[in-house]
Amino acid sequence: MKIFKWVLRVLPFAYMAAIFIMSSLPADHFVKLPDSQIDHTIKESLHLIEFAILYVLLVLAMLTRRGAFTSALNIACAVIAGLYGISDEIHQSFYAYRSASWFDLVKDFTGILVCFYFIRGALFKGKFMGLGKVLGRL
Template identity: 55%
Template sequence: MGKWIFRVLPILYMGVIWTLSSFPANAVVELPDLSLDRFIKESMHLIEFAILYLLFVFAMHTTNIPFSKKINLVCAAIACLYGVADEIHQSFVPSRSATLIDVIKDVTGVAICWYFIDRASFQKRFPRISAFLRFLKKV
């Protein structure tokens, strides 16, 4: 049962991203300090697609498919491509914008997480991350 939760989470999360990017930027929350509001929302690009990548990695660890460098790269590529698709989607939403810098932030967040997963999985670094990934194999 637990493994199916990890397998469905990336799809559900993609739906959440798509839904939230269908609304104006201030539809969910708007902080009174506009510069802080903008900073936090711009920073979310780094975080939201990094989370998507991690959910793909976690889902792959619950399968019988060996987690390889190639699979790791595919997980990162899918998360990055979804970031591009989301930016294109936002370009059609009134009061939203799509910029190359947003795509760069999406890819940067994924790349940072990819680094840690790569080192934990294939170079015996970051033992806590490695332990969690091994735990997922047993779920």
């Protein structure tokens, strides 16, 4: 169980490194679908989940700590994910083959806020009992 907790603690940093590396590469470096419109739509929609995943990984890492997971710590996880989203857009603006936009940031924040709603509800509002049980086991 200790190894699992340490993996959860390291995952956010590994994921942040992966985001940084992928943001440095052309959008079609790993996958390019034959239909360019579908390719573009899928890759743009990934903004909705990319930083939501980072937020969830940060929450999971914090849940493995000995201290209580507070509402303030939950907000801090969301803010850190959002700030990393901003830094990612700034990072992408330095590459000619990448783009940075306010709309991408809105998508990043939307994904974070949706996950924040569910995690806050599960851990602090008595909603989503199944999710609360899973998160409470860490």
